Amino acid sequence: MKKIILVIAVISCAVSLFSQSLNQPPALAAIRVADLRNDLYALADAHFKGRSAGTLDELKASMWMAEQFRAIGLQPAGDDGTYFQFFSMWRNRLADHSTIRINNRPLTLWSEVAVSQVAGKQLDAPIVYLGNARNLDLSSVDVKGKVVALEAVPDGINMHISLPSWRYNRSIMVKYGNALVNRGAAAIIFIADETAENSWNDAVENFKRGSYDIEGGPNTQVTATVPVLWLHAAAKQELQQQASLQLNLTIERFQYPSVNIIGKIAGTDPVLSKEYLLYSGHQDAHGIRNTIQNDSIYYGADDNASVDAAIMAAARAFKQKPAKRSVLVVMHGAEERGLLGSRWYSSHPTVPLGSIVTVLNGDMIGRNHPDSAAILGVQAPHRNSAQLVQLAMEANREGPRFKLDTLWDKPTHPEGWYFRSDHLPYARLGIPSLMYTTLLHPDYHTPLDNAQNIDYTKLKKMAEWMYRTGWKVAMAPQRPATDPGFKLER
Numbered sequence: 001m002k003k004i005i006l007v008i009a010v011i012s013c014a015v016s017l018f019s020q021s022l023n024q025p026p027a028l029a030a031i032r033v034a035d036l037r038n039d040l041y042a043l044a045d046a047h048f049k050g051r052s053a054g055t056l057d058e059l060k061a062s063m064w065m066a067e068q069f070r071a072i073g074l075q076p077a078g079d080d081g082t083y084f085q086f087f088s089m090w091r092n093r094l095a096d097h098s099t100i101r102i103n104n105r106p107l108t109l110w111s112e113v114a115v116s117q118v119a120g121k122q123l124d125a126p127i128v129y130l131g132n133a134r135n136l137d138l139s140s141v142d143v144k145g146k147v148v149a150l151e152a153v154p155d156g157i158n159m160h161i162s163l164p165s166w167r168y169n170r171s172i173m174v175k176y177g178n179a180l181v182n183r184g185a186a187a188i189i190f191i192a193d194e195t196a197e198n199s200w201n202d203a204v205e206n207f208k209r210g211s212y213d214i215e216g217g218p219n220t221q222v223t224a225t226v227p228v229l230w231l232h233a234a235a236k237q238e239l240q241q242q243a244s245l246q247l248n249l250t251i252e253r254f255q256y257p258s259v260n261i262i263g264k265i266a267g268t269d270p271v272l273s274k275e276y277l278l279y280s281g282h283q284d285a286h287g288i289r290n291t292i293q294n295d296s297i298y299y300g301a302d303d304n305a306s307v308d309a310a311i312m313a314a315a316r317a318f319k320q321k322p323a324k325r326s327v328l329v330v331m332h333g334a335e336e337r338g339l340l341g342s343r344w345y346s347s348h349p350t351v352p353l354g355s356i357v358t359v360l361n362g363d364m365i366g367r368n369h370p371d372s373a374a375i376l377g378v379q380a381p382h383r384n385s386a387q388l389v390q391l392a393m394e395a396n397r398e399g400p401r402f403k404l405d406t407l408w409d410k411p412t413h414p415e416g417w418y419f420r421s422d423h424l425p426y427a428r429l430g431i432p433s434l435m436y437t438t439l440l441h442p443d444y445h446t447p448l449d450n451a452q453n454i455d456y457t458k459l460k461k462m463a464e465w466m467y468r469t470g471w472k473v474a475m476a477p478q479r480p481a482t483d484p485g486f487k488l489e490r
Helices: 002-023 033-043 056-072 164-182 194-209 233-239 301-320 340-347 386-398 424-428 456-475
Strands: 084-094 099-102 113-117 121-132 147-151 187-191 211-214 228-231 244-249 251-265 276-282 287-292 295-298 326-332 356-362 372-376 433-437
Touching: 033 056, 033 301, 033 456, 056 251, 056 301, 056 326, 084 194, 084 340, 099 233, 113 164, 113 194, 121 187, 164 187, 164 194, 164 228, 187 233, 187 244, 194 228, 194 287, 211 340, 251 301, 251 340, 276 301, 276 340, 276 456, 301 326, 301 356, 301 456, 326 340, 326 456, 340 424, 356 424, 356 456, 386 433, 386 456, 424 433, 433 456
Parallel strands: 121 147, 147 187, 187 228, 276 326, 276 356, 356 433
Antiparallel strands: 084 211, 084 251, 099 244, 113 228, 121 244, 251 326, 287 295, 372 433
16 A cells, blocks of 8 residues: 555656646746846947837837847748838828917917817917816807817826826816817817926927828828817916917828838747747837936837847747747837837738737836736736636746736726737737736836836846746647637727
């Protein structure tokens, strides 16, 4: 009996060790802090001037990244045997020769008046002053065909969100302006309150850039018919005295190139190698903008060079020891312009779309508390594959053991961050998708998001987590199933 028990114990131990060997990715040692640091410092260097989408700086950074792909040993998987998939980015902006006058007095564009919603329009009409937006009652006012002016107020506007100075004007428009548009206003003038005055420079930086989209997208043409203007508080008195607005707004349309960088590592299984695990990041950032603490380059170290470096580290591991399925690495262009690169690739894939079994996307994975992280796409309605979520959770338990945030994936979270990164176009197509992140921080979209402020030990753990999850997906007998009835809330 003792011999039988001993044999059973030995067999159980062997099974346990075999199970552990399946769970343990074979090339974790290929993920090194030194490589992560070198890659991140290179990509977030001032040489690339913030990698703004559609600029030579984004293209230079993309060339650098393609060279890293070649050095790692990734096969080209872009167009025409290259690492590149170029696409056109369309931009609409207000032309500098546009004119705006109050009582025929010309206003200096962007310093005296800002245009938050552009419409190609000529107009000469009296201004109806409605006073403070707090007391707005449209039931007794006919605004159809009129220029409406009102004072902005922050009541009910959530200022405890990221980039409040970038988003305040839009929040005011949603709260007050849309109702005026629906009632037929010909133009809207908001008079800046203290919050809008403090946000003026950041808001103008965004207004001047205009809107962007890919070919066939809803923003390739300006469809708004009601221009929305912002004036400083000093203009209030003039608007109260039977004022009139004269404007002649012209829209300029430009076409710029952006690019996705794509490489692959062939799988070892004759059947499963025809399927792909897709790692997703983006190489663009915000370029050169308003100066903060004597610097105007928005380096984009955490957003999103941290992910690019981590994915390249995972690619080195897969290259050292390939899995059964193939690995596809896609660094998307123009993410900051509205997920343009991922929207383009998901509709123009360089491999059969049905062969992509999983998308593991990352966005900002190198900051905040060393033992905390988050993964989006885990909770309904954002979860589209319970099986993929299980693999990611197992990978966390077996590796970094991060304490995982559970709030940011909720549909009620004010940031709505699930909808702001490159996994989204793939998830909408029903492809099992997750987003890895260590969440936002005060340096987000500022020059202080630089390579010096990255926690490289934590970044290594995040890279290992993404690799561990990817290894499980790439070795599993069956691809992760999409949850039946998956439907996002918007």
